[in-house]
Structure formats: structure tokens, C-alpha cells
Amino acid sequence: MTLIQSKTLGDRVRGDFPILHQEVNDNPLIYFDSAASSQKPQAVLDVLQHYYQWDNANVHRGAHTLSGRATDAYEGARDKVAQFINAASRDEIIYTRNASEAINLVAYSWGLANLNPGDEIILSVMEHHSNIVPWQIIAQKTGAILKYVELTSTEEFDFEQYKSFLSDKTRLVSIVHVSNTLGVINPVEAITQEAHKHGAKVLIDACQSVPHMRIDVQAMDCDWLVASGHKMCATTGIGFLYGKKDILLAMPPFMGGGEMIDEVFLDHSTYGDLPHKFEAGTPAIGEAIALGAAVDYLNSIGMDNIHAYEEELTAYLFKKLETIPNLRIYGAKPTSGGKGRAALAAFNVEGIHASDLATLLDHDGIAIRSGHHCTQPLHRIFNASGSARASLYFYNTREEIDTFITALKNTIDFFQSLN
The missing domain is CATH 3.40.640.10 (Type I PLP-dependent aspartate aminotransferase-like (Major domain))
Structure with a gap:
């Protein structure tokens, strides 16, 4: 198998998005906020x-x-x-x-x-x-x-x-x-x-x-x-x-x-x-x-290809998030292979405010959402003022998820050390 063939969809398209190739707070940008607004390819x-x-x-x-x-x-x-x-x-x-x-x-x-x-x-x-x-x-x-x-x-x-x-x-x-x-x-x-x-x-x-x-x-x-x-x-x-x-x-x-x-x-x-x-x-x-x-x-990419790749990312994201203690993800879990839900996870960690998580992750160059995501009635049902949300698109990769999970665990450890 050649190197080109072994690349994922995310690897192949990243060069199309100029904004992804920058550093934020001295770290490579990881953009996990596409549910709010996606990035734009050079062609657009x-x-x-x-x-x-x-x-x-x-x-x-x-x-x-x-x-x-x-x-x-x-x-x-x-x-x-x-x-x-x-x-x-x-x-x-x-x-x-x-x-x-x-x-x-x-x-x-x-x-x-x-x-x-x-x-x-x-x-x-x-x-x-x-x-x-x-x-x-x-x-x-x-x-x-x-x-x-x-x-x-x-x-x-x-x-x-x-x-x-x-x-x-x-x-x-x-x-x-x-x-x-x-x-x-x-x-x-x-x-x-x-x-x-x-x-x-x-x-x-x-x-x-x-x-x-x-x-x-x-x-x-x-x-x-x-x-x-x-x-x-x-x-x-x-x-x-x-x-x-x-x-x-x-x-x-x-x-x-x-x-x-x-x-x-x-x-x-x-x-x-x-x-x-x-x-x-x-x-x-x-x-x-x-x-x-x-x-x-x-x-040109193909919507079926995008959907299938995002299902893979969803499965991988949930697998990693579920290893973190006291982290609660909202919504039904994906079925086998990440099917049945979108490539996003809104979550809270017990004892830590979602905005604090997002702020410290931004220091690592990782952009996630925090707040009520314009769904205040839903958050009231969960007795939550808001939540953190990582939302992915086809230009994201497993490697970015790994970096995000490591940074999230370090951030949680930091806040827990203050107590």
C-alpha cells in the first residue's frame, strides 16, 4: 500500500484549508468547533x-x-x-x-x-x-x-x-x-x-x-x-x-x-x-x-465518503472520551462503527465548569465550544448551565483527537489538583 493510499480523508483534504495551518498560543491549531461554523477551502x-x-x-x-x-x-x-x-x-x-x-x-x-x-x-x-x-x-x-x-x-x-x-x-x-x-x-x-x-x-x-x-x-x-x-x-x-x-x-x-x-x-x-x-x-x-x-x-469529495469517514471519527472520539472518569456525554451513544449520531460530543466533567475547560484547551491551541449552544431548554432538562462541545468535520483526524484527549485529561488533572 502506498503512502497516498494509506492516508485518511482528513489527511488528504487538510491542505485545502489554509486556516488549519497555523499556530494558536504556540501550538498547532486543532479546530473542533465545526458545528458552530465550518472552515472554508481555498476553492471557495x-x-x-x-x-x-x-x-x-x-x-x-x-x-x-x-x-x-x-x-x-x-x-x-x-x-x-x-x-x-x-x-x-x-x-x-x-x-x-x-x-x-x-x-x-x-x-x-x-x-x-x-x-x-x-x-x-x-x-x-x-x-x-x-x-x-x-x-x-x-x-x-x-x-x-x-x-x-x-x-x-x-x-x-x-x-x-x-x-x-x-x-x-x-x-x-x-x-x-x-x-x-x-x-x-x-x-x-x-x-x-x-x-x-x-x-x-x-x-x-x-x-x-x-x-x-x-x-x-x-x-x-x-x-x-x-x-x-x-x-x-x-x-x-x-x-x-x-x-x-x-x-x-x-x-x-x-x-x-x-x-x-x-x-x-x-x-x-x-x-x-x-x-x-x-x-x-x-x-x-x-x-x-x-x-x-x-x-x-x-x-468532489462525495457526501457518502464524508459521512462514512465522520462515522469513523465519531466511534474513535467516543472510545477516547469514555476512558475519562466523571465525564458525562449528552445524547445516545453511537452504535457500532460510530453510526446513529453526528461527529460531535457535548459533555461535562463533574466539578469543572465547561467554560474553564474550553479556556484552558485554547491555551493548547484546541478550539472547542462551551455554553448552551443555543439549546437552553435542553440544558435545563439536564440541570446544566451549559456544556463543552467538540464537533468534528471531514478535515479532522484521529491524531487530532488523540492530542485533544491528552490535553483534556491534563486540564482535568490541573483543576482537580486545585481542590
């Missing part, structure tokens, strides 16, 4: 720079060459995203600033127009704040009722309780695909199938799944799906909403302004066709083009 950075250096112009509005090139690249990226998640039409992809805006778009457009007093919205206790707060606001405005699916004894989505919640009053189910704290992968196809039996619509928060595994919205049969570019090797400031075309056609605009109109009169306006009806104002053009480049990059 180059495309972004090329747009601003050579093609910078507004889209759809100009007859000149730069505007034409910008428009082609911007709309070409939409085609790439549609194909990436297997949407039936490019018109089903709406650019947004991020997944939070995408959820709010559905909440304020569809929610205000369709929800009435007594209608029920089903969420889960593991949701990100972005999939809780908008629905709280809409429920207050419409009189709809929120119901939250709880966890099983193994800290997974309680599917049986979910089915018991469903009724003819259920109008919407909005559920995370992969929890950013528990790491569990929820059975979204089954969740959607059960909801549709009762005539309810389904929104899937796919921020933690689209970057890590193959997504097929037609097989999933969800009505909407949201994701953020900055978690999938693209820049900040860009995300997208997928929606079934017939549903999007029936929804009123979320925001008014330029770009989303057909004709404007002093007393009324008519609106543009999909997808532009929901994209008011000058969009994040360079960022959308970079999102298309990120999709190209992920496709």
Missing part, C-alpha cells in the same frame, strides 16, 4: 475573491457584461444547491442570510396566514433557539399552541410520544434533523410521514445534516428544509430555504422591496415569480456564488 475563497475582483455588479438588473456574469454565477449556484438536496425544481430554493432567516420566512409568511387559535405546532425539546423563538412569537400572534416532544431514556427523540401528539389540530411539525447538542440523528422521514397522515406541514432544520450526509428532500418528503452556508464550507451571510413549489406559490411575500416585484403602482404591487418573490433587495451575491463553490467542493 478563490471564487469569492474572483467575484469581487472581476465580476462585482448587481444581479438581474443590468444589461452590461459584469451584471450578466454575476447573474449567471448567482443563479448557477441556485441550480447547484437544488441538485445537492435533490429538489424537484430550482424555483424551490430561496436564498436567505442563514437558516434562522429561512425559518422566520416560513413562520411569518405561512404561519401568520395559516395558523388560527387552537391550532397546534409540534417542536422538540432539543431544538435550536432559531426553531423555537419564531414559533413562540407566531403562537402569541395567532393563538396557536406549542407542544414539545421530549427525550427517551436514551436521550433520543421520543417517537412514540410524538405520534401521540399528532391529531387533526396539528398544523405544523418543525424538527431538527441532527441535534447540535445531543448529536442524535432524528428519523425525519418517519416524522414527516406521520405528520402528513394528519394533514400537517413539516419543516426540517438541516443545519447539522446538509454538510455531513446525503440529503434528498424528495425522499424525505418534507414541506420545507433550511440550512446555513457557513456550516457547509461556504461563507457567513448565506443560507437557503427549500420549499415545495406549490406551497411557496401560495405563501405571501415575507419582505417587500426591489427584486421581488413584478409591477409597482402607487396603490398596489404585483409580485415576481419564484424564487424571486422571497428575495427582496440586493442579495448576498458573492456569498451565494461561494455557496455554489462549496457545493462543488463537497460533491
Whole structure:
């Protein structure tokens, strides 16, 4: 076997990410915070720079060459995203600033127009704040009722309780695909199938799944799906909403302004066709083009390859973490080979604050997350103010996990020596 053949996926792609080749606090950087935001490959950075250096112009509005090139690249990226998640039409992809805006778009457009007093919205206790707060606001405005699916004894989505919640009053189910704290992968196809039996619509928060595994919205049969570019090797400031075309056609605009109109009169306006009806104002053009480049990059590696490699990393990470006494990992354990959950672990060590762990690990050049990860209700269930979180991506390696575990053990020993 040659050296090239023996390299893991993480070894092979690390050269694509300039930011990973630096020292932090006199130590090689180990970036274990990709659930918050992924790093960007040179291919994406180059495309972004090329747009601003050579093609910078507004889209759809100009007859000149730069505007034409910008428009082609911007709309070409939409085609790439549609194909990436297997949407039936490019018109089903709406650019947004991020997944939070995408959820709010559905909440304020569809929610205000369709929800009435007594209608029920089903969420889960593991949701990100972005999939809780908008629905709280809409429920207050419409009189709809929120119901939250709880966890099983193994800290997974309680599917049986979910089915018991469903009724003819259920109008919407909005559920995370992969929890950013528990790491569990929820059975979204089954969740959607059960909801549709009762005539309810389904929104899937796919921020933690689209970057890590193959997504097929037609097989999933969800009505909407949201994701953020900055978690999938693209820049900040860009995300997208997928929606079934017939549903999007029936929804009123979320925001008014330029770009989303057909004709404007002093007393009324008519609106543009999909997808532009929901994209008011000058969009994040360079960022959308970079999102298309990120999709190209992920496709060049292969989403099945990424998912399989991350399962290996998950198994190895858990094997190492479980050797540390008094360390509690949240969420169900992975099954054999790291299957069944994402490559992340949120944890606490008895007697040591998560922020203290993260601060000392940063001194060793290791970047992990600490805090509530925008899942405060979930942490309250665990009687924890927050947790530490190590989240991996396909550019990480087993060697980095080994270094992290050694540093974590040394950090725990340091704090315990103070007592």
C-alpha cells in the first residue's frame, strides 16, 4: 500500500484549508468547533475573491457584461444547491442570510396566514433557539399552541410520544434533523410521514445534516428544509430555504422591496415569480456564488465518503472520551462503527465548569465550544448551565483527537489538583 493510499480523508483534504495551518498560543491549531461554523477551502475563497475582483455588479438588473456574469454565477449556484438536496425544481430554493432567516420566512409568511387559535405546532425539546423563538412569537400572534416532544431514556427523540401528539389540530411539525447538542440523528422521514397522515406541514432544520450526509428532500418528503452556508464550507451571510413549489406559490411575500416585484403602482404591487418573490433587495451575491463553490467542493469529495469517514471519527472520539472518569456525554451513544449520531460530543466533567475547560484547551491551541449552544431548554432538562462541545468535520483526524484527549485529561488533572 502506498503512502497516498494509506492516508485518511482528513489527511488528504487538510491542505485545502489554509486556516488549519497555523499556530494558536504556540501550538498547532486543532479546530473542533465545526458545528458552530465550518472552515472554508481555498476553492471557495478563490471564487469569492474572483467575484469581487472581476465580476462585482448587481444581479438581474443590468444589461452590461459584469451584471450578466454575476447573474449567471448567482443563479448557477441556485441550480447547484437544488441538485445537492435533490429538489424537484430550482424555483424551490430561496436564498436567505442563514437558516434562522429561512425559518422566520416560513413562520411569518405561512404561519401568520395559516395558523388560527387552537391550532397546534409540534417542536422538540432539543431544538435550536432559531426553531423555537419564531414559533413562540407566531403562537402569541395567532393563538396557536406549542407542544414539545421530549427525550427517551436514551436521550433520543421520543417517537412514540410524538405520534401521540399528532391529531387533526396539528398544523405544523418543525424538527431538527441532527441535534447540535445531543448529536442524535432524528428519523425525519418517519416524522414527516406521520405528520402528513394528519394533514400537517413539516419543516426540517438541516443545519447539522446538509454538510455531513446525503440529503434528498424528495425522499424525505418534507414541506420545507433550511440550512446555513457557513456550516457547509461556504461563507457567513448565506443560507437557503427549500420549499415545495406549490406551497411557496401560495405563501405571501415575507419582505417587500426591489427584486421581488413584478409591477409597482402607487396603490398596489404585483409580485415576481419564484424564487424571486422571497428575495427582496440586493442579495448576498458573492456569498451565494461561494455557496455554489462549496457545493462543488463537497460533491468532489462525495457526501457518502464524508459521512462514512465522520462515522469513523465519531466511534474513535467516543472510545477516547469514555476512558475519562466523571465525564458525562449528552445524547445516545453511537452504535457500532460510530453510526446513529453526528461527529460531535457535548459533555461535562463533574466539578469543572465547561467554560474553564474550553479556556484552558485554547491555551493548547484546541478550539472547542462551551455554553448552551443555543439549546437552553435542553440544558435545563439536564440541570446544566451549559456544556463543552467538540464537533468534528471531514478535515479532522484521529491524531487530532488523540492530542485533544491528552490535553483534556491534563486540564482535568490541573483543576482537580486545585481542590
